[in-house]
Amino acid sequence: MRRFWTGLAVLLAALAVGSIASKETGAPIGAGDLAVTALLACLAWGCWKARR
Numbered sequence: 001m002r003r004f005w006t007g008l009a010v011l012l013a014a015l016a017v018g019s020i021a022s023k024e025t026g027a028p029i030g031a032g033d034l035a036v037t038a039l040l041a042c043l044a045w046g047c048w049k050a051r052r
Contacts, residue, residue: 005051012044 020038023029 002051008049009044009047011049012040014020016040016044 001041016037019040020029023033
């Protein structure tokens with residue numbers, strides 16, 4: 001089960017980083033973009049903590 005939670009945490013963290021990194025250079029980052037990134041990051045953190 002530890003491998004599952006670790007894999008899911010890494011996947012969600014990569015999605016969180018990718019959601020910001022995929023923005024065009026100079027494009028404004030909206031509140032919705034930040035909300036999605038924060039949600040993905042919190043889910044990744046929760047999965048990382050659940051892998052005990």
